[in-house]
Amino acid sequence: MNQEFDYIIAGAGAAGLSLALYILEEPTLKEKRILILDKYIKNSNDRTWCFWQRESSPFDQILHASWDELYFHSPGFSTVLEIQPYRYKMLRSRDFYEFCLDKIKESKNINFVQEDIKEINADGTVVCQTQTFKGKFVFNSAFVSIPKTTGKHHLQQHFTGWFVKSPEPVFDPKRPILMDFRIDQKGDCRFMYVLPKNEYLALVEYTIFSDSLLEEKEYKTALETYCREVLKLDSYEIEETEYGVIPMTNEPIPKTQSGNVINIGTAGGHTKASTGYTFAFIQKKCRKIAANLAKNKNPLDGLDSKFDKYLLYDSIFLRVLSEKNFPAWRVFSELFEKLPPKTVFDFLDENTNLLTDIKVMNSTHIPTFLKAALKEVF
Numbered sequence: 001m002n003q004e005f006d007y008i009i010a011g012a013g014a015a016g017l018s019l020a021l022y023i024l025e026e027p028t029l030k031e032k033r034i035l036i037l038d039k040y041i042k043n044s045n046d047r048t049w050c051f052w053q054r055e056s057s058p059f060d061q062i063l064h065a066s067w068d069e070l071y072f073h074s075p076g077f078s079t080v081l082e083i084q085p086y087r088y089k090m091l092r093s094r095d096f097y098e099f100c101l102d103k104i105k106e107s108k109n110i111n112f113v114q115e116d117i118k119e120i121n122a123d124g125t126v127v128c129q130t131q132t133f134k135g136k137f138v139f140n141s142a143f144v145s146i147p148k149t150t151g152k153h154h155l156q157q158h159f160t161g162w163f164v165k166s167p168e169p170v171f172d173p174k175r176p177i178l179m180d181f182r183i184d185q186k187g188d189c190r191f192m193y194v195l196p197k198n199e200y201l202a203l204v205e206y207t208i209f210s211d212s213l214l215e216e217k218e219y220k221t222a223l224e225t226y227c228r229e230v231l232k233l234d235s236y237e238i239e240e241t242e243y244g245v246i247p248m249t250n251e252p253i254p255k256t257q258s259g260n261v262i263n264i265g266t267a268g269g270h271t272k273a274s275t276g277y278t279f280a281f282i283q284k285k286c287r288k289i290a291a292n293l294a295k296n297k298n299p300l301d302g303l304d305s306k307f308d309k310y311l312l313y314d315s316i317f318l319r320v321l322s323e324k325n326f327p328a329w330r331v332f333s334e335l336f337e338k339l340p341p342k343t344v345f346d347f348l349d350e351n352t353n354l355l356t357d358i359k360v361m362n363s364t365h366i367p368t369f370l371k372a373a374l375k376e377v378f
């Protein structure tokens, strides 16, 4: 194989494969020679992605499930969120990998090679276990490097999920539970998340926003208690489990390693710092990168602003979470109690004007957020 390529996509996960698909959709990029590298062949169900989205996506045809209503529960407040024009979508990674790799196999200009990448150099050289390649542009999602600057917030979203199968019809397949805060908070932000496939099968996930991870048995105990006491499950089978840790940080994550090595996905800071949601941001950003390439522009054109108001808002929320002076469940509760769900999702989707931002801020506990904002700014 010729070792020189127009684009090397280092890492065939959510970002790498999404970018490959968006590049394939661009007629002017049909002749580009593209190499995708990953150390795994990508055929396992290593994660389940959920995200809200207004627009359609190439993955709509392979969704595991999707909904337009969600439950929200906290102590003293429960509601059904009608989230139109958004839909909440659930996509299993195995289906995503298979779908993308099939499209890649169909196209002549793109190759997938299983290799362990050892290093990516600023000149676009990618050194692997057995071969070295060179790309005019390298899109890296394989190596995630998050700086640890003093004064920045470094929380983590960590979770264990069980695919629970019940012999009785107990789940409401029309409505997942986005957040259920009616559990012991233990001084953190902790909630349960329930994604029903049908009345008998659901992914039940225990999620925590905090600075340190738990022992494995703590996730297990919390899930058992919730299944028994809240979901009223007397007996059930655990079909699959998932565990994940997602960074929640306001560190400025470098978008490039050099002009032609571009970081994408978690490595490129596509994770929303205040929620950990990444998949939908990956879609927006990778689609834009492909469009820029098609127009012969800098891949990051329009993606790398000097001042990002949402990063400031996220930083303020991370400070409120870190300082623990105000319970996080009340923040979410007040948002969903006082605002239409669409406004909350627009805001979290980074799609609001200043007037809406002010409405969102007004629905929070002003003294807590004002104090945190002043500390962030000064």
Ligand SMILES: Cc1cc2nc3c(=O)[nH]c(=O)nc-3n(C[C@H](O)[C@H](O)[C@H](O)COP(=O)(O)OP(=O)(O)OC[C@H]3O[C@@H](n4cnc5c(N)ncnc54)[C@H](O)[C@@H]3O)c2cc1C
Pocket: 010, 011, 012, 013, 014, 015, 016, 037, 038, 039, 040, 046, 047, 048, 049, 050, 051, 115, 116, 117, 118, 141, 142, 143, 242, 243, 244, 245, 246, 264, 265, 266, 267, 276, 277, 278, 279, 280
């Ligand atoms: C369990 C889990 C569940 C998640 N659920 C959600 C969710 O519901 N919604 C949401 O928005 N976000 C979610 N996320 C966060 C985020 O969307 C995912 O982590 C997403 O996969 C990030 O995409 P990525 O392409 O940046 O990284 P990955 O998908 O992890 O892709 C990186 C790729 O690089 C490859 N790689 C790494 N090192 C090397 C090497 N040395 N050589 C070659 N290849 C290498 C890996 O094999 C992998 O394929 C979840 C994360 C996890 C871990």
